[in-house]
Each structure stands twice: as structure tokens, then as C-alpha cells.
Amino acid sequence: MDHDDAAPDALGHERAEEPAEDPIAAEARALLSEIEAELAAVSAALDRLEAGGYGTCEICGAPIADEALAADPAASRCSVHR
Numbered sequence: 082m083d084h085d086d087a088a089p090d091a092l093g094h095e096r097a098e099e100p101a102e103d104p105i106a107a108e109a110r111a112l113l114s115e116i117e118a119e120l121a122a123v124s125a126a127l128d129r130l131e132a133g134g135y136g137t138c139e140i141c142g143a144p145i146a147d148e149a150l151a152a153d154p155a156a157s158r159c160s161v162h163r
């Protein structure tokens with residue numbers, strides 16, 4: 082595995098013209114973006130935990146139901162604003 086992606090492209094251009102993507106790579110990419118979204122949600126939840134807003138709806142400020150938080154600990158909205 083080559084983890085050089087932090088460095089600029091050695092050829093100085095975007096690799097936009099790759100051949101049709103390997104379906105496994107496409108699946109891995111989709112999974113990765115899912116995980117990144119989840120990570121962002123958890124990270125935002127941790128911020129709210131620190132700031133004191135955890136467990137309340139970011140729209141109306143109502144407390145989020147325990148079962149909703151149990152299902153998704155990173156939930157940021159009540160059942161009305163989901």
C-alpha cells in the first residue's frame with residue numbers, strides 16, 4: 082500500500098482520467114465516505130458534549146429522546162427535525 086497521498090501529484094496534474102474504477106475500490110471509497118460522515122457526526126457530538134449542548138436538538142433545543150440517542154449517539158436533532 083502506498084500512502085503518499087498527502088504529497089502533491091508527482092506529475093503535477095489531477096488523476097482525473099483513470100480507467101473505469103475497480104468495483105471493490107468504488108465500494109471501499111463509498112464505505113470510506115460513510116465512515117468519514119459518521120466520524121464528523123461523532124466529532125460534532127463530542128463538541129456539543131464539551132459545550133453542554135449534547136442530547137438537545139440543534140434546531141429547537143428540545144431534548145433528544147433516550148432511545149434516539151441509544152440508536153445514534155451522535156444524533157443532533159429531535160424526532161421532529163430529523
Ligand SMILES: [Zn+2]
Binds near residue numbers: 143
Ligand atoms: Zn427539534
